[in-house]
Amino acid sequence: MKTPQLPFLGQCRCGKVRIEVSAAPIMTAACHCTGCQTMSSSAFSLTAMIPSSGFKVTEGKPVIGGLHGPQQQHYFCAYCMTWMFTRIEGVDAFVNVRPSLFDDHSWFVPFVETMTKEKLSWAQTPALYHYEAFPPLEDYEKLMGEFARQME
Ligand SMILES: [Zn+2]
Numbered sequence: 001m002k003t004p005q006l007p008f009l010g011q012c013r014c015g016k017v018r019i020e021v022s023a024a025p026i027m028t029a030a031c032h033c034t035g036c037q038t039m040s041s042s043a044f045s046l047t048a049m050i051p052s053s054g055f056k057v058t059e060g061k062p063v064i065g066g067l068h069g070p071q072q073q074h075y076f077c078a079y080c081m082t083w084m085f086t087r088i089e090g091v092d093a094f095v096n097v098r099p100s101l102f103d104d105h106s107w108f109v110p111f112v113e114t115m116t117k118e119k120l121s122w123a124q125t126p127a128l129y130h131y132e133a134f135p136p137l138e139d140y141e142k143l144m145g146e147f148a149r150q151m152e
C-alpha cells in the first residue's frame with residue numbers, strides 16, 4: 001500500500017459537506033453485507049477506520065440517515081445524500097470514513113473484507129484477509145498490527 005499523505009481532504013458529491021483527516025487510518029476494509037450493498041447502491045462499501053481525534057467535519061452539517069441507529073449512526077450530506085461516515089455506538093476510538101470521498105484516494109486498498117457470505121458472486125477485492133461474517137474481536141489487535149506494519 002502507498003503511504004498516504006496527511007491530511008486527507010474530502011467532500012460529498014455536491015461539496016456542501018467537507019471533511020478532513022489528520023491521523024493515519026488504523027485499518028481499511030470492504031464490507032459485502034447486504035446493508036452496505038443497499039446503502040452504497042453497489043457491490044460493497046469501503047471503509048477507512050480513522051482515529052476519532054484525527055477526524056473532523058470542516059464545512060456543512062451531515063445528518064443521520066441509513067438505519068438511524070441505535071447501534072450505528074450513518075452520516076449523510078443533507079443535500080446530495082452521499083453516505084459519508086459511520087459512528088458505532090459505544091466506540092469512541094474511531095470513525096469509519098468512506099475513502100472514495102477523499103480528493104486523493106490513490107493510497108486506499110481494502111486490507112480486510114467482511115461479510116463475504118453475502119457477497120455478489122463475482123465481487124472480488126485485493127484484501128489480504130477474508131471473513132465470512134465480521135472479524136471476531138480477538139482478531140482486531142493482530143489485524144491492526146499487521147495493517148500498521150504495511151503502512152510503514
Ligand atoms: Zn452533498
Ligand SMILES: [Zn+2]
Nearest residue numbers: 031032033036
Ligand atoms: Zn456492511
